[in-house]
Amino acid sequence: MADVEQQAVEDDRLGRLRRWHDRHDRRARLQRTSLWVALIAIVVAVLPVPWMHVVGDDPPGWAWRMDGRLVVDGQVMNPAGQWSWLTVGRPPLLYELAIDSLREADAPVRDMRVGSPGSRPAQSEPFAAAIGLRQAGFDLPLGVFVEVAYPIHDGLPEAAVITEIDGVGLMTRTDFDAALPGMGEELSFTTAAGETFTVEGAELPYGRVRVIELAPQGLEAGIGGQWSRLAPVAWFRSLSLGSSHGMMVALLTYAHVAEPDLARGRHIAGTGGIRFDGQVTSIGGLPAKAEAAQRAGADILLFPASQVGELQDFDARTIRLVPVESLADAITFLREGRPTEAADTSEERLPLPG
DSSP states (O other): OOOHHHHHHHHHHHHHHHHHHHHHOOOOOOOHHHHHHHHHHHHHHHBHHHEEEEEOOOEEEEEEEEEEEEEEETTTOOOOOEEEEEEEBBBBHHHHHHHHSSSOOOSEETTTSSSSSSGGGHHHHHHHHHHHHHHOOOOOEEEEEEEEEEEEEEESOOEEEEEETTTTEOBHHHHHHGGGGGGOEEEEEEETTSEEEEEESSSSSSEEEEEEEEETOOOOOOEEEGGGSSSHHHHTTTTOOTTTTHHHHHHHHHHHHHTTTTTOOOOEEEEEEOOTBBBOOEEEEEEHHHHHHHHHTTTTEEEGGGGGGTTTTOOOOTTTOOOOOOOOHHHHHHHHOOOEEEEEEOOSSOOOOO
């Protein structure tokens, strides 16, 4: 009888011990699972969202090497010297988007999945390269892209790309200019979606009409070269990331094919859009870009002359600020070692008005 009671006591003790171990194991597994969930949540929260862009009142600036990384029709553009293009802003993190969705953000994000096609690298970079080649003497016909938005009549698409006006196909700027005189009391236009609309009036019925020149059909150009053909990179380049590096793409392309030693061993940084006629257009975040160029050790910063006042208080120190109005201005300065008409003369720093 004593043995039976002793065995019962032992079984009870072992049972309590097993139950304690079971509870301990469940608690340990729960803690490990919670830890992994927390770590994964943290990692996900700080992941950048690649289709959005943050540009606030004080955006960060970045300088990126361009020489040896720009490829035009399979040829690497790599003239002597060092060449950099400049960007501002960054993709937001997931937790920032979550916070902004709960309150009114001071610096709201911009959705890069939408926007002007002219601001997509897949289109802006080949176009800018074509401008550089035209500056070098190549006879390249430019295409045209007519983008409209903000309709002034009901029943029209909010935004569209127009491919025909009154039966005239819009393949070049000449086609667009030729279609305009034909506009009478009524006009019809066809969009890239295949829809045709007929409206009264002698003008396109939109509050905004953008005529964007395109690179010749078949001309391939992009920073990243062969990598730009990969699906993820091609998708990223189709986003509206901006075209503020257009002047530098055109300038680097020109230098490679026409004047390989244009930089004369200097580090050339620059920012500015480019038009079909070679004019340099304004950009955003110029002070931050100037700081980035200085941090990168650039000797010269080329920027739109129309924005010279934005660098009035910038401490240039070792970098020379060169405002330019056109691609030809930038080439003249680099070639002759003197400012163009858009820039004043100074050995240490270009003085700014005001």
